[in-house]
Amino acid sequence: MKAASMNAHPSLVVGDPIETLDVPAAEPEAMVRFERISKTYPAYRGKPGVNALQDIDFAIPRGSITGVIGRSGAGKSSLVRLINGLEKPTTGRVVVDNSDISALAGRELRLAQRSIGMIFQHFNLLSSRTAADNIALPLEIAGWSRTDIRARVSELLALVGIADKHDRYPSELSGGQKQRVGIARALATRPDVLLSDEATSALDPQTTRAILDLLANINRELGVTIVLITHEMSVVRQLAKEVVVLDAGHVVESGHVADIFTHPKHPITQSFLAEVTGDSLPVSLASRIVPEPGSHAVIRVQVRGAGAGDTLLARLARELGLDVALLSARIDEIGGQQVGSLVLGIPLSISCGESATARTLAWLSQHQFPAERLGYVA
Numbered sequence: 001m002k003a004a005s006m007n008a009h010p011s012l013v014v015g016d017p018i019e020t021l022d023v024p025a026a027e028p029e030a031m032v033r034f035e036r037i038s039k040t041y042p043a044y045r046g047k048p049g050v051n052a053l054q055d056i057d058f059a060i061p062r063g064s065i066t067g068v069i070g071r072s073g074a075g076k077s078s079l080v081r082l083i084n085g086l087e088k089p090t091t092g093r094v095v096v097d098n099s100d101i102s103a104l105a106g107r108e109l110r111l112a113q114r115s116i117g118m119i120f121q122h123f124n125l126l127s128s129r130t131a132a133d134n135i136a137l138p139l140e141i142a143g144w145s146r147t148d149i150r151a152r153v154s155e156l157l158a159l160v161g162i163a164d165k166h167d168r169y170p171s172e173l174s175g176g177q178k179q180r181v182g183i184a185r186a187l188a189t190r191p192d193v194l195l196s197d198e199a200t201s202a203l204d205p206q207t208t209r210a211i212l213d214l215l216a217n218i219n220r221e222l223g224v225t226i227v228l229i230t231h232e233m234s235v236v237r238q239l240a241k242e243v244v245v246l247d248a249g250h251v252v253e254s255g256h257v258a259d260i261f262t263h264p265k266h267p268i269t270q271s272f273l274a275e276v277t278g279d280s281l282p283v284s285l286a287s288r289i290v291p292e293p294g295s296h297a298v299i300r301v302q303v304r305g306a307g308a309g310d311t312l313l314a315r316l317a318r319e320l321g322l323d324v325a326l327l328s329a330r331i332d333e334i335g336g337q338q339v340g341s342l343v344l345g346i347p348l349s350i351s352c353g354e355s356a357t358a359r360t361l362a363w364l365s366q367h368q369f370p371a372e373r374l375g376y377v378a
């Protein structure tokens with residue numbers, strides 16, 4: 001096994017700090033590092049080869065919860081199978097906890113895989129085993145004694161909140177309870193990394209919330225690095241602090257969730273975001289917006305940070321002398337930060353006219369508030 005330099009790709013570690021400091025902040029230590037990865041599935045029985053991943057070069061910080069989001073076929077599963085060594089990269093290497101997992105095979109690979117747990121969309125439990133026996137399986141394979149297995153399984157059932165389901169078979173459990181068994185089984189051998197492959201996609205919103213809360217607790221209390229593979233931005237928003245956006249086998253955007261949510265650059269990220277933040281205006285306001293000048297110009301402004309919306313209104317009044325109307329506001333908590341958008345009405349009085357709107361847009365741009373003009377209200 002080869003130890004790799006932590007500084008091999010300093011600009012590519014996901015999660016540069018949000019604040020600008022005089023002294024460059026220390027780079028977070030990587031738990032998983034993709035180094036110039038490509039993955040091509042060869043042509044097979046007349047089917048053409050597939051370039052599933054190309055130029056993948058980023059790191060997942062130790063102890064983080066990192067979301068990997070992409071549409072179907074973007075390469076998410078291929079990426080996750082490279083982390084646990086189920087697939088080998090065509091070029092490049094995958095370094096997990098300072099070991100090149102792509103170079104391991106046989107017993108060495110199986111040992112490394114014990115420190116990487118995985119949970120699945122359809123839970124993958126054995127129907128003929130009880131909850132306790134499903135959780136015990138990886139411990140049996142690892143050669144634990146019966147006494148140690150019994151104690152560890154009880155501990156794990158309590159950890160995931162289903163101590164009373166010890167003797168239940170999967171068919172007697174709800175989807176959420178089955179996923180709790182899956183999580184307990186994945187954590188049995190005390191892994192450093194937990195891979196979640198669409199683990200909440202088959203669950204209803206309330207159960208999804210409970211499972212994501214459980215994963216957040218596990219990350220906080222056990223320090224396990226969590227990699228969340230998903231096609232749902234709402235899952236990334238609820239749980240992840242870092243996000244990597246995959247499209248057609250390429251990383252198109254990566255960074256802090258709050259940054260990506262407030263300044264999405266790539267069209268695919270923008271389309272994911274529209275699904276959760278909903279650029280839609282309240283119906284009563286949307287129906288009043290017209291293209292011809294009326295009493296107010298309507299501007300939507302992105303804000304972030306506690307109290308940022310109030311501060312913005314106060315500054316517009318103080319610095320531009322404008323009596324701005326707040327037409328609609330939406331503030332959410334994303335990646336631990338308050339982010340949202342305000343829809344403002346800028347008065348078009350005879351004295352200020354269009355120039356007030358132009359001055360407001362210039363001021364917002366100068367102070368780095370992303371803004372767009374939506375039209376006018378009468």
Ligand SMILES: Nc1ncnc2c1ncn2[C@@H]1O[C@H](COP(=O)(O)OP(=O)(O)OP(=O)(O)O)[C@@H](O)[C@H]1O
Nearest residue numbers: 041050052070071072073074075076077078079231
């Ligand atoms: N074993 C394989 N052999 C050949 N092609 C494959 C194999 N596995 C995946 N692919 C192809 O690689 C591309 C990426 O697939 P992958 O499953 O990694 O994407 P994904 O983002 O996980 O998609 P989904 O969300 O639908 O599972 C797709 O074009 C897929 O058809």
